[in-house]
Amino acid sequence: MRRFLRNNMLILVLLNSSNVFNYLFQLVAGRGLSTIDYGSFNAVNSMAVILSAPVAVLPLVFSRYTVQLGETGLKQVKRLLVDGLRGMVFIAGAMFLIGLTVIPWLQGFLYLESKTPIVIMLVQLAFSLVLPVFMGVIQGLHRFTAFGICGSSIALGRFLSGLLLVFALGWGINGALLSGTIGTLLAMGIGLWAVRDILKVPGEPLPHDLFSEMRKYSFPVFLSTTMVMALGNLDIVLVKHYCSPEEAGLYSIAAILGRIALFLPGVLIVVLFPEASKAQATGKEDSRILWVSLAMTAFLGGCVALVCAVWPEQIIVLLFGAKYQAGAELLKVISLAMAMLAVANVIFIYSLARSQFQFLWPLAMGVGMMLLLIFNFHDSALTIAKMVLYSIGLILAGTLAWYFLSSRRRLPSP
Numbered sequence: 001m002r003r004f005l006r007n008n009m010l011i012l013v014l015l016n017s018s019n020v021f022n023y024l025f026q027l028v029a030g031r032g033l034s035t036i037d038y039g040s041f042n043a044v045n046s047m048a049v050i051l052s053a054p055v056a057v058l059p060l061v062f063s064r065y066t067v068q069l070g071e072t073g074l075k076q077v078k079r080l081l082v083d084g085l086r087g088m089v090f091i092a093g094a095m096f097l098i099g100l101t102v103i104p105w106l107q108g109f110l111y112l113e114s115k116t117p118i119v120i121m122l123v124q125l126a127f128s129l130v131l132p133v134f135m136g137v138i139q140g141l142h143r144f145t146a147f148g149i150c151g152s153s154i155a156l157g158r159f160l161s162g163l164l165l166v167f168a169l170g171w172g173i174n175g176a177l178l179s180g181t182i183g184t185l186l187a188m189g190i191g192l193w194a195v196r197d198i199l200k201v202p203g204e205p206l207p208h209d210l211f212s213e214m215r216k217y218s219f220p221v222f223l224s225t226t227m228v229m230a231l232g233n234l235d236i237v238l239v240k241h242y243c244s245p246e247e248a249g250l251y252s253i254a255a256i257l258g259r260i261a262l263f264l265p266g267v268l269i270v271v272l273f274p275e276a277s278k279a280q281a282t283g284k285e286d287s288r289i290l291w292v293s294l295a296m297t298a299f300l301g302g303c304v305a306l307v308c309a310v311w312p313e314q315i316i317v318l319l320f321g322a323k324y325q326a327g328a329e330l331l332k333v334i335s336l337a338m339a340m341l342a343v344a345n346v347i348f349i350y351s352l353a354r355s356q357f358q359f360l361w362p363l364a365m366g367v368g369m370m371l372l373l374i375f376n377f378h379d380s381a382l383t384i385a386k387m388v389l390y391s392i393g394l395i396l397a398g399t400l401a402w403y404f405l406s407s408r409r410r411l412p413s414p
Contacts, residue, residue: 161183305335373391
């Protein structure tokens with residue numbers, strides 16, 4: 001437990017330094033772009049996150065199977081890494097070409113004047129599809145320092161590039177999106193450095209059914225990560241589609257700040273997942289790591305939501321300027337919703353590590369409810385924010401009820 005807490009503190013510091021640079025970049029973008037352009041930038045950025053959902057499973061899947069293969073040395077881990085990279089390069093190229101064919105539709109849906117932001121987004125997306133292979137292997141080997149540095153380098157590279165391209169050169173939306181591409185390339189370089197010792201060892205054939213097993217495991221992981229991504233990003237896209245450009249800009253500011261309640265404690269799952277996977281692989285039942293992670297997540301997320309509820313206007317004006325002050329009510333609602341999602345996500349990740357997938361039912365019901373509510377009630381950005389809050393509240397209540405009921409069923413009979 002002491003090692004678990006130490007690793008949590010390490011990741012909390014390293015990956016939240018990444019979040020600091022992410023928000024510094026958002027400050028640069030928010031002050032360097034107009035309200036309308038800032039809303040457009042975050043809509044395109046959120047679209048990239050949603051499109052990358054199919055490969056968001058890779059860090060968890062590669063981490064889980066790296067834990068298993070690493071028990072006997074690094075030879076099979078090397079084969080897993082090389083085969084994974086080869087496959088993702090092919091998929092990234094194919095998705096880029098497919099993306100080029102749907103640019104006119106994306107441009108129309110987001111009401112963009114130029115195709116260039118979407119092209120830059122597709123380039124960043126292609127690189128982002130390869131990076132998770134590095135991250136998953138590093139996480140599975142419990143190299144949390146390297147994992148933290150690699151993860152934080154994305155935000156650092158984007159922030160420094162944003163200062164140059166957005167603030168100094170005035171490249172607008174294109175400069176903001178290009179900064180994300182530069183940050184991703186920097187992280188890929190650090191990821192390659194972090195696994196250099198693995199690449200030097202001779203490879204060893206993998207178990208013949210490994211990739212078949214990985215594909216089966218990927219499906220519930222894919223469902224979970226896709227729906228969590230939708231809860232954390234789809235609202236920005238829908239506000240851009242349904243509401244005025246000014247409201248979309250205000251919502252983007254509130255969403256960026258409100259998601260601190262999700263991202264600040266959310267890094268703790270980096271340690272929770274491989275620890276729970278290892279316990280499951282060795283036949284141990286250690287629910288203490290779940291309760292520690294839940295307590296830390298609830299405390300950190302709750303503190304952020306409380307601060308946003310008490311001083312919403314002051315926070316927005318201090319960080320982004322008075323032109324975004326009208327987003328204060330949005331910030332209150334979104335920060336509470338994201339704190340609740342952070343708590344629910346801890347149970348999702350713990351359950352995935354232990355191959356328990358029934359939580360997908362309340363999660364799917366909540367996402368479906370969010371889409372249904374927003375499609376029917378979207379008269380304002382605040383209304384959409386409230387629909388997200390109600391849906392996440394349902395998900396959290398349903399997930400907790402499922403976990404406690406399933407835990408009682410697993411208890412041995414007296």
